[in-house]
Amino acid sequence: MKEEFENEMKLEFVSKATNEAFARITVAAFASQLDPTIEELADIKTAVSEAVTNCIIHAYENRQGIIRINAKLKNNEIIIQISDNGKGIENVDIAKEPLYTTKPNLERSGMGFTIMESFMDTMKVESIVGLGTKVTLVKSIKKQEEQIQQDEESLSSFTKE
Numbered sequence: 001m002k003e004e005f006e007n008e009m010k011l012e013f014v015s016k017a018t019n020e021a022f023a024r025i026t027v028a029a030f031a032s033q034l035d036p037t038i039e040e041l042a043d044i045k046t047a048v049s050e051a052v053t054n055c056i057i058h059a060y061e062n063r064q065g066i067i068r069i070n071a072k073l074k075n076n077e078i079i080i081q082i083s084d085n086g087k088g089i090e091n092v093d094i095a096k097e098p099l100y101t102t103k104p105n106l107e108r109s110g111m112g113f114t115i116m117e118s119f120m121d122t123m124k125v126e127s128i129v130g131l132g133t134k135v136t137l138v139k140s141i142k143k144q145e146e147q148i149q150q151d152e153e154s155l156s157s158f159t160k161e
Helices: 019-033 038-059 114-117 142-160
Strands: 006-012 066-074 077-084 122-128 131-139
Touching: 019 038, 019 066, 019 077, 038 066, 038 077, 038 114, 038 131, 077 142, 114 122, 114 131
Parallel strands: none
Antiparallel strands: 006 066, 066 077, 077 131, 122 131
């Protein structure tokens, strides 16, 4: 049975650094249908940027390949899958550790997965050596009424202190 989504988009592009901004802006434009705050939109753009950069730098290294993005909207949530057919990750748990990098000579910070995890509600990494990697990012977008109520509650608790 096929899962129902409110909307879906698919994007494929060559693993060139110049396409990172294109991917980030395209996903942000798609996410804008959920009426996110500027902060929520910035979180999504940052996470997508990190995932795409990982594909360019690590998956394909010094050769070109295809990066695929599949984004879906469902119940005020965006689900973003970013995948490649690159070299894959030998140990995902180690790769997710803060400051871990296989490219210290390129001045990589080793914070890509950590950044993705901190900006999104959930992040899942699936990888098979020799076949590629898929990163699934999920972010719930608060409805404006929810955000206003949360802001009012925060302000109320702040003024009571």
